Amino acid sequence: MKPLTSCAAAAGIVTTLAWANPASPPDKLQSPAAFNDIKDRAERSAALFVEAGKVITHPRCLNCHPSARSPTQGDNRQPHVPPIDAGEGGMGQPGLFCMSCHQAKNVKATGTKFRSIPGHEPWMLAPRSMAWQGLSLREICEQVKDPARNGNRDLAKISEHMGKDSLVGWAWHPGEGRTPAPGTQAVFGELIDAWIATGAACPK
């Protein structure tokens, strides 16, 4: 029986390591406890951000944080239909504001080719300085920490925004036909808090 037992123990260790692996499935969000085994504080911090990055780089977030002044759509981040100029203010142009179509709540689009119309009050494009598409996760991390680009937020305000903001929260309730962001906003918020508590290090 002895070899069997140690075999099981070894398998147990492998499972633990697999759980702590930031490269775990992209549709499963691990809680901060999964990273407790990483002894080096900066390394643990960066690994926590990589895990939170499953949400940050999800199409539900990236579609509103594009590199041009026009949103993208769907899991493939195709150009928005119809073409939209969000303008510097992010809310669209007179005559075609975002909220001419996007209401306060998700709306079913029965009988059309659209999945459904996403909704939240307000609905607008992230400012140019907060563009994430085309950036590496490290670059996004640096952007998010930089008050000159993140809307003059300190880390406490970043935590509040990520973990509590209801527009961010839309990504977990995105309406019919759309894949929600992985996990829950609560666990995402815990990951961001743990990242901050360990020094908010950015991945390499």
Ligand code: HEC
């Ligand atoms: C003419 C109507 C209309 C206007 C104006 C409009 N949208 Fe949309 N938008 C839609 C529809 C319909 C969809 C859903 C398409 C689908 O998923 O099939 C959509 C989808 C999106 C999505 C994709 C959500 C996702 O993750 O798939 C984003 C982001 C978005 N719009 C942002 C904006 C922003 C920001 C503005 C203003 C700058 C705007 N839209 C203006 C109709 C509009």
Ligand code: HEC
């Ligand atoms: C409908 C569009 C939209 C969606 C969807 C969206 N955002 Fe944003 N985001 C914005 C806008 C607009 C701002 C600027 C708000 C402000 O500064 O008060 C912003 C700002 C931010 C900021 C603060 C500044 C910075 O460092 O970039 C963070 C963090 C953020 N969003 C995270 C997310 C995350 C995470 C998701 C997905 C879970 C998400 N957003 C989805 C529109 C969106």
